[in-house]
Amino acid sequence: MTEAASVADHVATLREELDALDRAYSSGHHGLWSAARRAEMLDTALISMSEAIEPPPGVGLAALGGYGRRQQLPLSDVDLLVVHDGSRPDEVADIIERLLYPLWDAGFEVGHAMRTPAECELIAHERLDALTSMLDLRRLAGDGELVRTAADRVLGVATADVRGFARALREDAETRGERYGVSAYLLEPDLKSGAGALRDVHAVRWMTAAAGPAVVRTAEREALDAAEEFFTRVRSALQLETRRRTDRLPLELQPAIARAMGFIDEPGLIAEDGLMRAMFEHARSTQWIAQNVLARAEAGVSMPTDPPVPFRDIDEALETLAAASEAGMRPEAQTLDSIEATPVPEPIEWTAGTLQSFMRMLRAGEAGVHALDAMDRLGLLVRLLPAWGAVRCRPQRDPYHRFTVDTHLTMALAEMSHLIRGDRSDDDLVAGAVERVTDRDGLLLGALLHDIGKIGEGGHVPIGAQVADRTLAHMGVTGSSRDLASFMVAEHLLLPDTATRRDLTDENLILDVAARIGSPERLAALTVLARADAIATGPSAWTAWRRTLLAELVGRVQRVYDRGDMGEELAHQLTTRIEAVRAALAREPDDAVERFVLRMPRGYFLSTEPDRIARHHPVIAPEVGSAEVRTAASPGEREGTYELLVVAADRPGLLSSIAGAVAVTGLSILTAQAFTTDDGVAVDVFEVEGVFEREVGEERWRELRGVLRKEIEGRLSLAHRVAEKRAQYPAPRSSAPVTVGVDNDDSDYATVIEVGAADRIGLLFDIASVLAELMLDVQLAKVATYADRVIDVFYVRDALGRKVTDPDQVAEIEAAIRARLDEPDRH
Amino acid sequence: MTAIVKPHRVDEVKEALRDLGVNGLTTTDVEGFGRQRGHTEVYRGAEYQVDFVPKVKLEVLVPDDEAQGVVDAIVKAARTGKIGDGKLWVTEAEQVIRIRTGEMGPDAV
Numbered sequence: 001m002t003e004a005a006s007v008a009d010h011v012a013t014l015r016e017e018l019d020a021l022d023r024a025y026s027s028g029h030h031g032l033w034s035a036a037r038r039a040e041m042l043d044t045a046l047i048s049m050s051e052a053i054e055p056p057p058g059v060g061l062a063a064l065g066g067y068g069r070r071q072q073l074p075l076s077d078v079d080l081l082v083v084h085d086g087s088r089p090d091e092v093a094d095i096i097e098r099l100l101y102p103l104w105d106a107g108f109e110v111g112h113a114m115r116t117p118a119e120c121e122l123i124a125h126e127r128l129d130a131l132t133s134m135l136d137l138r139r140l141a142g143d144g145e146l147v148r149t150a151a152d153r154v155l156g157v158a159t160a161d162v163r164g165f166a167r168a169l170r171e172d173a174e175t176r177g178e179r180y181g182v183s184a185y186l187l188e189p190d191l192k193s194g195a196g197a198l199r200d201v202h203a204v205r206w207m208t209a210a211a212g213p214a215v216v217r218t219a220e221r222e223a224l225d226a227a228e229e230f231f232t233r234v235r236s237a238l239q240l241e242t243r244r245r246t247d248r249l250p251l252e253l254q255p256a257i258a259r260a261m262g263f264i265d266e267p268g269l270i271a272e273d274g275l276m277r278a279m280f281e282h283a284r285s286t287q288w289i290a291q292n293v294l295a296r297a298e299a300g301v302s303m304p305t306d307p308p309v310p311f312r313d314i315d316e317a318l319e320t321l322a323a324a325s326e327a328g329m330r331p332e333a334q335t336l337d338s339i340e341a342t343p344v345p346e347p348i349e350w351t352a353g354t355l356q357s358f359m360r361m362l363r364a365g366e367a368g369v370h371a372l373d374a375m376d377r378l379g380l381l382v383r384l385l386p387a388w389g390a391v392r393c394r395p396q397r398d399p400y401h402r403f404t405v406d407t408h409l410t411m412a413l414a415e416m417s418h419l420i421r422g423d424r425s426d427d428d429l430v431a432g433a434v435e436r437v438t439d440r441d442g443l444l445l446g447a448l449l450h451d452i453g454k455i456g457e458g459g460h461v462p463i464g465a466q467v468a469d470r471t472l473a474h475m476g477v478t479g480s481s482r483d484l485a486s487f488m489v490a491e492h493l494l495l496p497d498t499a500t501r502r503d504l505t506d507e508n509l510i511l512d513v514a515a516r517i518g519s520p521e522r523l524a525a526l527t528v529l530a531r532a533d534a535i536a537t538g539p540s541a542w543t544a545w546r547r548t549l550l551a552e553l554v555g556r557v558q559r560v561y562d563r564g565d566m567g568e569e570l571a572h573q574l575t576t577r578i579e580a581v582r583a584a585l586a587r588e589p590d591d592a593v594e595r596f597v598l599r600m601p602r603g604y605f606l607s608t609e610p611d612r613i614a615r616h617h618p619v620i621a622p623e624v625g626s627a628e629v630r631t632a633a634s635p636g637e638r639e640g641t642y643e644l645l646v647v648a649a650d651r652p653g654l655l656s657s658i659a660g661a662v663a664v665t666g667l668s669i670l671t672a673q674a675f676t677t678d679d680g681v682a683v684d685v686f687e688v689e690g691v692f693e694r695e696v697g698e699e700r701w702r703e704l705r706g707v708l709r710k711e712i713e714g715r716l717s718l719a720h721r722v723a724e725k726r727a728q729y730p731a732p733r734s735s736a737p738v739t740v741g742v743d744n745d746d747s748d749y750a751t752v753i754e755v756g757a758a759d760r761i762g763l764l765f766d767i768a769s770v771l772a773e774l775m776l777d778v779q780l781a782k783v784a785t786y787a788d789r790v791i792d793v794f795y796v797r798d799a800l801g802r803k804v805t806d807p808d809q810v811a812e813i814e815a816a817i818r819a820r821l822d823e824p825d826r827h
Numbered sequence: 828m829t830a831i832v833k834p835h836r837v838d839e840v841k842e843a844l845r846d847l848g849v850n851g852l853t854t855t856d857v858e859g860f861g862r863q864r865g866h867t868e869v870y871r872g873a874e875y876q877v878d879f880v881p882k883v884k885l886e887v888l889v890p891d892d893e894a895q896g897v898v899d900a901i902v903k904a905a906r907t908g909k910i911g912d913g914k915l916w917v918t919e920a921e922q923v924i925r926i927r928t929g930e931m932g933p934d935a936v
Contacts, residue, residue, distance in 0.1 A: 503835045505909065545856040545881045549834065801909035 006052040007098070011106045014045035022074055022240060028260030030074065030236035031229050038072035039063070043140060046080075049102075050141035055095050058085035060143035062150075064113075068136030069202075071232065075239040077109045081137065083150045086116040109245075117150040124157040128168050131157055132206050158210035165210050166297035169203045173290060184284040185407040187276070187395055191235040192247040196287030198235070201228045204293050211297050220289045227282035233261060234279065249279075251397070268456035273395050280393035280404055288377040295333045308337035314380075317342055318357035321371040325364035331374045339378055348383045350476045358384070358475070362444040365417040369410050376406070385475075387467045390455040402538040405454045409447075411536035412529075416447035419528055429551045430531045436524035442481040443525055445472065446488030447532050453489070465490035487522055488529050495530045499549040504556060505801075507749045508678055511602040513553070514560040515571035523561070527554050556748050563746065574602060580610035585617055596621055599677040603780060607673060608685070616645055616683070624649050624681050629658075629708050633701050640694040641670060641687055644704075650682040652799075655778050656768030658684055660718035661707040663762040664725055665700060666691050672764060672783035684781075691729065691761070719769070722762040729761055736789045738821045740814045744803055750779050750795035751804040753813060757821050759790045767792055770816045774809075775799050828898065830885045830915040831857065832905040837883050843904040844887065847896060853886040861914065882913060888920060888936050 018041060021034065043063075050061055064079040066072060080100075084092045092114055103110050115123070124131035134154040139147040158165045176193050183194030192198050201224050208216055216224075237257045238249055249257070258275035265271050311317040317339045324331050348354070361368040375381040382389045391405040401408065418424055420440050425431050437443055449471060453464025468489040472482045494516065502509055517523045530550055534542035560566045566574075578597055585593045596617060605613070619632045630647040637643075644667075646658050655674055662669060671687040690696045710716035739756040746752040755767055764783055771778060771794060780795035798804055804813065832840060837854060844852060858879035889897045894917060906912055925935040 501835055501838070503833070503907065543856065545858055548858070548879075548881050 003052050003098070004102075007049045007102045010045045010048045010052070011102045011108075014041055015106055017041045018074075026260050027237045027240035028233060028257060028262060030240065031233045032071065034236065035071045035073055035232055038074070039067055039070040042067065042072060042078060046099075047141050049099055053095060053098050055142050056088065056091060058087055058143060058146065059083070059092055059095065060139060060145075060147040060150075061099075061141045062147045063136075063138045063140055064111075065133040065136055068133070068138045069205075070138075073232070073236050073239055075109075075243070075245045077111045077245075078103070079133065080110060080112040080140075081120075081134070081150075082112065082114045083120070083143070083146050084114065084116060085143075085146060086118075089114075115150070117146065117153050120150040121153040121157060124154045128172055132202070135206050135209050155209065158206070162211045163298050163300055166207060166294050169207060170291075170294045170298060173200060173203060173294070182283075182287070184280055184287050185393075185404045187397075187402060187404075188248055188250050189279060189283065190248050191231055191238065194283070196283030196290075198228065198231045200286045200290035201231070204290050207293055207297050215297050216289075216293055220293065223285050224289060227286045230278065230282045234275075237261060268390075270456075273397075273456065276395040277393045280395070284393065285377065292333055292336065299333065301333065308334065308341040310341040310343070311338055314342065314344055314348055315351060315353045315357065317380075318354060318361075321374065322357040322360035322364075325361045325368040325371045328364070328367045330367070330370045336374060336378065339374075339380070344380065344383060346383050347386055348380075350384070350474065352476070354384070355476050359441055359444075362413060362441070362448065363417065363420075365421065366414055368417065369414045372410055372413075385471055387452055387471045391452060394454065394456065396454065400537050400541050403536070405451055408536050409449070409451055412447045412450065412532045413444060415532040415535045416444055416528065419532060420444070424531075427531070427547075429547065429554065430528055433524035433527040433554075437484075437521055437528065439480045439484050439521075441477075442484030442488070443528060445477060445481060445485035446492075446525065446529055449485060450489050450492045450529060450533060461490065461493060484522070484525055488525055491517065491522075491526060492529055492533060495526050495550060495553060496534070496546070499553040500546060504549070504552050505749065506678060507747075508598070508602055510553075510556045510560060510748070511566055511574075514557045514566040515574050515602075517557065518568050518571055520558060520561045523554065523557055559748055570606065574605055577605045577610060581605065581613050584610050584614035588617070588621075592621065599679055599681075600683070601675045601677065601780070604673075604675045604683065612643070616685075619645055620647050620677075620681070620683055627712060629705075629712065631701065631705055631708070633696075636687055636689075641689045642696055644686040644688050646682075646684045646686070648682050650676050650680045650777070652775060652777055653769070653772035654682050655684065655781060656765055656772050657708065657711050657718065658686075659764035659768050660722055660762065661704055661711060662686065662688060663765050664707050664718065664721045665704040666725070667696070667700070667704070668761070669764055669783060670785050672781060674778060674781035676779045718765065722765055726761045738818055740817045742804070742810045742813055744805055747795060747803075749803070750797050751810075753794045753796060753817075755792045755794075755817055755821075757790055757792075759785055759788045763790055763821075764792065766820050767794070767817060770813075770820050771796060774813060774816065776804070776813075777801075828887055828889070828894070828901070828915060828917045830887075830901050830905065831859070831861075831882045831913040832885060832901075833907065833911065833913060834881060834883050836905045836907070836912075837885070839904040840885060840901055843900040844897065847893070847900055849887060849889060849893075849897060851887065855884045855886075857882050857884045861911075880911060888923060890933050890936055 018038060021037060021041070022030075025034065046061065055061070060083040062068070062081045062083060064081045066076050067079050072078075082092060082096055096112060096114060100110050100112060120134060124134055131154060134151070135158065137147065137151045137154065173195065176199060177195030180190040180193040180195070180197075182196060183189035183191070184196040186194070190197055204216060204220075204224055234249065234257065235247065237260050238246060238253065241253060241256060241260070254272040254275060258271040261275060263271040263274040263278075266274065269277070311320070320335055321331055321339075324335070361371045364371070372381060375384070376392070382392065388406065391409065394405040396403075396405055396408070403411065419430060419434050420443060422431065422434070449464070449468045451460060451464060452467045452471065453460040453462070455463065455467075457463075465486065469486055472485055477485070494513065498504075498509070498513055504510070514523075517526065527550070531542060534546065581597065582593055585596075600620075608616070615634065616632075619630055624630065624647060626649050628648060632645045634643050635641075644662070648654055648658075659669065659672075667688040668691050669686055669688055672684065674682065674684040676682055688696075690700070707716065707721075711718055736756070736758040739754075741754045743752045743754070753771075757763060768778065768781075776796040776798065778794050778796055782793045784791050796804065804810060830840070841852060858881050860879055885901070887897065898915060898917060901915055905915075922931065923935045924931050
């Protein structure tokens, strides 16, 4: 057989064997064993090929990098180094061609270099990646002595300055973390180069090669071995599934890879979440161990000679961490080693000292988060907060979140501490809100726990509220901090969800939000949390778009408090009233009652007794036809007075029609309240009495209905009839002056017109007709009679539903009402 | 067709389109002004001008013969009757290609 034929034969055999290996197991079961087997196959083929080529003396063939470590993944490059003595460079180049061309032709990705031992040393000095890949140098064939010399000289570069080598590895790890992200919490992690991924495992291995095994503890070694096996399996599966040399694990492949690796759906944890949680746990401990090993090596700490001194108890350890946080420092490597040597009970019982140290960390911003991270890696955090276990390393699958639940929580905490310290003064909405919250510890705890209910089952908000209550009690947090934090957890979605999904011009909605929140301080706390939560979610969660909507909602709710339209007392009263209405309507279908509660204005519930509401319900609830006017009369609270309820589809002029018909029928309006439901039905409640006779019988109500019907049909002029009626009665005795005020600050939704005048027949009709003439829609009206003086308040909007802000139009309203009430012939 | 609607109407529009069997819809958070202009917000006594009002832009591709039905559905679902309900405009798509398969024309819609 010719040399070429023999080489080609070896390559073909190699390809067959590799393919057979790939097929032999499911894609999720190619771990380190498989990788080593692949390297072995390559070794056999390359050694045989090398024998066929018969290289001259002074030339050695070696494996580099992953192949050198016997970690050959399905699609890994085959990295080779030809070490030569420099005497016959042309001949060496020829050998390389004869060896590599058949491999290239067969589709192998082969990387190669050709160096003398001196060149190896030189380039190891210059480039960290060359140095580390040559630390894994392994002879395959040819001159063994020469390869050994090269390997020794390369290792000499690392051992000559162990601390410098440690620093270079640390800096490289930091650069990788920035470029490829952190594999310990990113939902699409990089399996090779991300912080906490395989390269960190390798970095520890290289560090050990240079500094000796004492730099790594046994437990750390075991954790890294387990992580390496796991990462190798995932990375091999990714390559086999995609047939591409890719290292980023995308969301869409996670289900297939999880199943291939044997993960199954469990209660509260679907298979792909199980995969990712394992991934994050390994990456987190890898990143942590690598950081500590490199820090120890850089500091020149040697494990056997400097054994860690344990702390007296866990409280002393926490106090040390708290002090480091307050000094703005990361915990030192020795402190961490000491904590690991300290016996920890499980679970930890909180003392006043525990809580104090913990709160000091929460208040310390980023440095405090480093302390929490340290406690997490040391297994302390879960023993302090058992609920933390369920969110630890838990992936989140929605388009906004980029981090695991627990990382999201600590990031929200960090952002909250920035906000509290005033580092975000550019945002006046949030900066102003921070000022309004006196209980800062409550804010920090609320941020830390807001998503603690994300445990993979049920609604995370109600579950979170329960878990947070238990956790705060366990910690020994009491008083206002506990109340505020619990409230924040229970309501953390209220503002963002309402702002982006609901109609902010709906007054009922704003009042309900105000009632649910209860106080300006709590509103401010939710505002600050909304920002901290969004910032900790990802870059797209806090945009000008969202901020504008949030600011509008917060502003509207705040103004409700400022005006006194809602406060703790009113909120309580409203809730109680609505509960009582529900109870009184218990026999009606639930959804009908719900609909009724939603569409009726909040002012209606606050001003009407539940038993009256129950009486109104059958009149109001059925759908109202466009030309229909429903009336219902019943005896009033005072003797001789009657309650008149009128329900009709709202239209401009409706109030004046009703008021006119009431006057024409010979009834006097003592009080009136006109409401509009959110689906455009007018609900007007009048307290009336007969002008002459005390008793008002059914005949009179029939007459009223007749007048209303005729008016709607255009068969009767109310203006004329009211004037006629007025002529039959004596003019009012009082000459109280007419006052008209227009106010745009009283309500966000309507212009408020207040009219004071002497009582007389048809007064409400007169005013309401002016408003109708000016095309103003009355949303709400309140009429009250004080002896012979009447105060009427109208909440009006223009035809497009806006307030009346044009000064000319405001002046016109005032003038028109005055003119109508001053007309002498109407006295 | 492209529509600019109030954020809180998006779910209604989505429902209405689903009822019509329209399954694709692209939404973008946008800010702008029309006749509604901006408005002044007062927060804790500090006034600031909101020049651009947050809206959602919807984009949907439909065959010619379904266009009118979809227009009607969007307008109905997005309407509140108050100022700032937005706008909808219909343009002709010269060419439509489904990227995955390379299908063109009505098949790609």
